[in-house]
Amino acid sequence: MKRISLLGATGSIGTQTLDVIRKHPQHFSLESMSVGRNIDLALQQVHEFAPALLSVQSKEDYDKLIHNVPQETKVVYGTEGLVEVATTPDSDILVNAVLGSVGLSPTLAAIQAGKTIAIANKETLVTAGHIVTDAASRHNVSLIPVDSEHSAIFQALNGENINEVDRLILTASGGSFRDRSRNELKGVTVSEALNHPNWSMGAKITIDSATMMNKGLEVIEAHWLFNIPYEKIDVVLHKESIIHSMVEYIDGSVIAQLGTPDMRVPIQYALTYPERFDSISNERLHLWEIGSLHFKKLDMDRFRCMRFAYEAGKAGGTMPTVLNAANEVAVACFLEGRISFLEIEHVIEKALEEHTVINQPTLEEIIKVDAETRAFIHSTIK
């Protein structure tokens, strides 16, 4: 029996993690969970899974909830609440499916507590990759990828020596606007951007897919998870999302992982690793039904966020922190209808240009740069 702590239980990855737990009740139990503001769903989940600990985002919701949850469930809130969930003494594995760099402090706390982490929360690796991976190796903690591309690479690597790898090849669906030119991106609406052709995901990552920032963040995520230089990470457009990513070895062999686009598969693998359990989905990959797979070279002028991400990653230090914080705020403002789609990349570019990189930043410096970047974007947009 693996006892699970889950950050972001009410989200797209969080609810799919609960699907996996529901499917294998003899193997998994939910020990603790956190939510943001979706209290109605949180209550349903608490009644179904009876975790010992629930964290909510605000004090206000804490006050509302405290008398509504079963006595066995302790309620906490705020960042300390996230940390308490992440370090639950009785849990074996943390699934970090919270959104954004708010996931950083609970991740570091879980590492210090020696917890294995199934990591979906890519913003944490982007904003402070060197700190997270250094801490994980010092505490001998495994970071198991949940993101489908990184799960694919993890499976294709299968413990092989990273020195025998020539390139990692991440696939990208291209998002909601993959067939549009830059000119055709002017004036696109929020609901058009939220209409992803292959994957059903949370709002922020769906917009990130449309700007291609998601793939940029994933390049940085791959750099840290697999300890490989940016020069050895490529991205190829693959509109069917059947090949989830590939590893090219120095002898020219390319090993790919394929499957239908269903996040519950990599989530389950992160939880069962190194074993495999029965599939949660009845759908199997029938290549003869798909017929053909397509691949296209990525145009960095069309998808400018991709270029920003490579440049920020290679610059290192606090540049990825700026990239991530600027993107988080810009996407939130786009979703609120305060800026246009193309302005997302415009304000991110400004933030990157304005920033003077700090090399080997401390955690405090990262937190400071994150906050300053958020303030900068807000003032630019106002």
Ligand code: NDP
């Ligand atoms: P969602 O927006 O669907 O869910 C985010 C979760 O985090 C919700 O439970 C939300 O709570 C909670 N949350 C958000 N902000 C805060 C906060 N400030 N404090 C506490 N809790 C908060 O996101 P996704 O599930 O789509 O994505 C989660 C992570 O997984 C992201 O890092 C994303 O990049 C990554 N990922 C997602 C994939 C997907 O298919 N969705 C695929 C690969 C990676 P509430 O809703 O209650 O407010």
Ligand code: MG
């Ligand atoms: Mg992905």
